[in-house]
Amino acid sequence: MTDLNEIELLQKLARGDSLAFAQLVNVYHHRLLHFSMHYLNNREQARDVVQDVFSVVWEDHEKFSEVKNLSSWLFTLTKNQCLKKIEYLKVRQKHANTLQYRQLEVIKDSLAQLDTSPIIFEEINKIIKQILEKLPSQSRQIFEMSRFENKKNREIAEELNISIKTVEAAVTKSLKLLRPALKHYLPIVFF
Structure with a gap:
């Protein structure tokens, strides 16, 4: 959001x-x-x-x-x-x-x-934005549709005219980059 x-x-x-x-x-x-x-x-x-x-x-x-x-x-x-x-x-x-x-x-x-203070959420959002900026545009778009718009892989694949496997791979790759960067915030980020 x-x-x-x-x-x-x-x-x-x-x-x-x-x-x-x-x-x-x-x-x-x-x-x-x-x-x-x-x-x-x-x-x-x-x-x-x-x-x-x-x-x-x-x-x-x-x-x-x-x-x-x-x-x-x-x-x-x-x-x-x-x-x-x-x-x-x-x-x-x-x-x-x-x-x-x-x-x-x-x-x-x-x-x-x-700590669920606004400062922590701002830090998390900043880290997420920095990581997402490093992703190729299609991977970033897929991740944002999946995680921020709560769309299913099938919906994303249909909307972008790509395969579900491509969607899954992009989301997996994005998560692999985000997890280490957000390891200190995992209880909150996980949700």
């Missing part, structure tokens, strides 16, 4: 625009679900967290006028909802299984220390 689209989306969300909310859910649901799954290791609990996040977003949509970085804000909300869920699970598991309780403590500490 480009900065301009993000700014427009934030403005529409602040006004309670349901189409903007639907676009937000479409763009971020999958990412936030995987982010939650990574820490909760339970699909149902992760779905609950993401649903809670989007409920908060819709109910408090007027707060969008204060938001400067949409990704940072959403991941911070998700992080906080995960922390609440982990606290709840800790209480439930505390006496049932000491080992699981300790694992949840480690995960909670790791998640609590995770």
Whole structure:
């Protein structure tokens, strides 16, 4: 999502625009679900967290006028909802299984220390832009369509009139370049 689209989306969300909310859910649901799954290791609990996040977003949509970085804000909300869920699970598991309780403590500490500040997202975006600029134009276009427009390989291949294998190869090559450059940000970038 480009900065301009993000700014427009934030403005529409602040006004309670349901189409903007639907676009937000479409763009971020999958990412936030995987982010939650990574820490909760339970699909149902992760779905609950993401649903809670989007409920908060819709109910408090007027707060969008204060938001400067949409990704940072959403991941911070998700992080906080995960922390609440982990606290709840800790209480439930505390006496049932000491080992699981300790694992949840480690995960909670790791998640609590995770930096989801706008500065980190700006750094990540800067690194991604630098790497993408080094790619051949077709590879860059394929990667952007795949990752930023959420298009399937088949759709990209049809739109660009190339084979699916070419699309897969371009995405794989791009990811191989991005992973080492973003290794310190992997928990966030992964999503």
